[in-house]
Amino acid sequence: MPPDNSYPLPENEELRLRALYEYDxxxxxxxxxxxxxxxxxxxxxxxPFSLIALIDKDRQWFKSHYGTDIEQTPRxxxxxxxxxxxxxxxxxxxxxxxxxxxxxxxxVTGAPNIVFYAGAPLITPEGFVLGSICVLDDKQNNLNExxxxxxxxxxxxxxxxxELRKKIKELKISQQQLKKSNEKLVKFARIVSHDIKxxxxxxxxxxxxxxxxxxxxxxxEANVYLDxxxxxxxxxxxxxxxxxxxxxVNNDDNLFGEPEADTCAIINKVISLVGPPDDIEIKLSGKxxxxxxxxxxxxxxxxxxxxxxIKYNDKEKGIIHISSKSDESHLYFTISDNxxxxxxxDMKKIFKERQTLNKTxxxxxxxxxxxxxxxxxxxxxxxxxxxxxxxxxxxxxxxxIFPHSNxxxx
Numbered sequence: 001m002p003p004d005n006s007y008p009l010p011e012n013e014e015l016r017l018r019a020l021y022e023y024d025x026x027x028x029x030x031x032x033x034x035x036x037x038x039x040x041x042x043x044x045x046x047x048p049f050s051l052i053a054l055i056d057k058d059r060q061w062f063k064s065h066y067g068t069d070i071e072q073t074p075r076x077x078x079x080x081x082x083x084x085x086x087x088x089x090x091x092x093x094x095x096x097x098x099x100x101x102x103x104x105x106x107x108v109t110g111a112p113n114i115v116f117y118a119g120a121p122l123i124t125p126e127g128f129v130l131g132s133i134c135v136l137d138d139k140q141n142n143l144n145e146x147x148x149x150x151x152x153x154x155x156x157x158x159x160x161x162x163e164l165r166k167k168i169k170e171l172k173i174s175q176q177q178l179k180k181s182n183e184k185l186v187k188f189a190r191i192v193s194h195d196i197k198x199x200x201x202x203x204x205x206x207x208x209x210x211x212x213x214x215x216x217x218x219x220x221e222a223n224v225y226l227d228x229x230x231x232x233x234x235x236x237x238x239x240x241x242x243x244x245x246x247x248x249v250n251n252d253d254n255l256f257g258e259p260e261a262d263t264c265a266i267i268n269k270v271i272s273l274v275g276p277p278d279d280i281e282i283k284l285s286g287k288x289x290x291x292x293x294x295x296x297x298x299x300x301x302x303x304x305x306x307x308x309x310i311k312y313n314d315k316e317k318g319i320i321h322i323s324s325k326s327d328e329s330h331l332y333f334t335i336s337d338n339x340x341x342x343x344x345x346d347m348k349k350i351f352k353e354r355q356t357l358n359k360t361x362x363x364x365x366x367x368x369x370x371x372x373x374x375x376x377x378x379x380x381x382x383x384x385x386x387x388x389x390x391x392x393x394x395x396x397x398x399x400x401i402f403p404h405s406n407x408x409x410x
Contacts, residue, residue, distance in 0.1 A: 007081040012128065016084075017057055019128040023162050024169060026054060026061055033161060037133065037154055038066035044150045045118065045135040045143060052158060053080045053119075054131035068112065077105055083119035084129040090148050091132075092118040095140045116141035118148075120155040125163070133158060196240055204233035228275050235273050261295035263333075264288035267322055270303045279318055280310050286324035289331065291402075297378045304375050305335045305398050312396075313339035326404075333400040342390040350388070351376040 010016055020026070034052055042050035049067040053060050060078035062071055075081065082101060083091045096102040096115055107114050119134035133155050135143075143151070207229040215223055264284075271282055291298075302322075309320045321336040342350065350372050379386045383403055390396040 007076050007078070008085055010084055010129065016128045016130070019124055019126060020054060020056070020130045023130070023166050025063060025162060025165065026056060028063070030064070034064040034158070035066070037158060038064040041133055041135055041151060041154055042066050045147050047116065047135045047137040047141060049112075049114075049136040051134050051136070052122075052131070053078065053134055054122075055080055055084055060131070073107070077107055079105070079107075079114075079117045080119055080132045080134060083121055083132040083134065087121045087123050087127065087129045090118060090120045090143070090151055092143055092148070094142045113138050115139050118143050118151065120148075120151040122155050122158055122162075124159060130159075130162075200233050200236050200240070204230050204237070207233065232273050232275060235269075260290060261293050261298050262288075262290050263298065263324065266295055266299050267302055267306075270299060270306055273303065274307050274310060276310055276320075279316065280313060280320065281318065282306070282320045282322065284322050287326075288324045289326070291331070293382060293402075297382070301375050301378055301400070302335075304372065308372075309335060309337040309339060309396070313337055315339065329404055331402045331404065334397060335400075336395060336397045338395040341392040341394055342388070342396055343392060344390075347388055347390060351386070 038050040038052055042048065049065075051065050051068075052063040054063060055075060055078060057075070059075050060073045060080060065071065079091075079093075079096075079102060093099050093102065094116060096105065096108045096117055102108055102117070114136050116137035116139065117134060118136075119132035121129045122131050122133065123129055133151060135151070207226050211218075211223060211226040211230075215226070218226075267284065267288065276282055306320060306322070310318070313320075315338055319338045321334070323334045323336075325332050352373060376386055379400055379402075385401050387399050387401075388396065389399075
């Protein structure tokens with residue numbers, strides 16, 4: 001075969017080459033996994049040479065070579081140029097000297113004087129043929145049905161390894177992109193936390209200053225409320241610090257800053273922070289366990305649900321009931337209220353970001369559309385689920401379920 005680039009090209013050559021390059025396998029280092037495949041192929045077919053050949057634009061490169069030290073050849077003398085034309089069959093040529101496609105090939109007419117060739121195409125899941133696993137001999141030879149079957153099986157194994165390599169590469173790229181995104185999120189969290197802490201700190205400072213200046217002129221009840229304002233503001237600043245700290249945790253470290261959470265203590269803390277008005281009563285029932293979960297995230301969940309239950313309660317005497325129970329496989333929390341309820345058509349969208357209901361709370365404000373979406377994300381990221389049932393003018397129940405395996409009961 002003269003070196004005039006007259007070798008046949010697949011109809012999809014451009015796409016085939018693109019698929020080959022996506023694996024980033026060309027010129028990679030030798031690999032024992034692939035070397036073992038060529039050795040097995042040579043032994044099964046009882047031949048001295050075996051190659052994993054990939055057909056590049058102008059060359060044939062060997063990922064593995066058994067029985068020879070050749071690492072690549074010009075494409076114009078590659079036997080595999082013909083193997084990649086037929087992805088359905090193994091190309092078997094008992095005597096290359098008698099086949100006009102190969103009889104003038106320098107690998108046949110000169111060293112290493114190849115006489116026998118058989119190649120199984122390496123076919124990607126999308127149907128592109130990258131090259132072949134081929135066996136060669138310096139004397140006339142042939143393959144039986146079992147040997148042909150084995151060669152096909154080895155070709156599938158090679159592609160499986162290629163696919164795994166590509167997936168690992170894609171995963172590394174995704175990890176790098178995620179790392180960059182996380183760095184941007186941390187930067188954003190720092191800005192947001194500063195912008196939130198500043199007015200919250202001002203609230204605390206004003207409450208303390210007002211109490212210091214006028215506390216003696218106020219009644220005990222007023223001083224209690226000023227203490228509550230100061231305490232709540234400080235708690236919120238501490239909470240913001242914890243959320244920021246959690247956002248900066250390295251991926252290699254524990255994802256959560258506080259791995260153990262006392263759910264009873266968290267709920268009581270939430271009740272203290274939200275400061276329910278006199279017309280709202282919060283009842284607790286059941287056994288609230290210590291769980292191996294992030295306490296900040298759980299606090300965010302309960303604080304959001306309890307705050308909503310207060311804000312959207314229109315009864316003369318509002319009741320919020322928080323209960324906990326467990327069985328052999330799951331832990332259950334329920335937050336129930338006797339408030340205004342939610343329309344059936346609205347219950348499908350309340351967990352979606354930026355979805356707000358056309359209603360105002362008891363203070364005349366509309367929701368932002370983020371709170372319940374965040375609650376759902378936190379719960380589901382911990383392997384749990386949240387559901388809702390509601391009836392207009394009678395109230396709403398939020399039910400949270402965590403598998404024991406995810407919440408680590410203790």
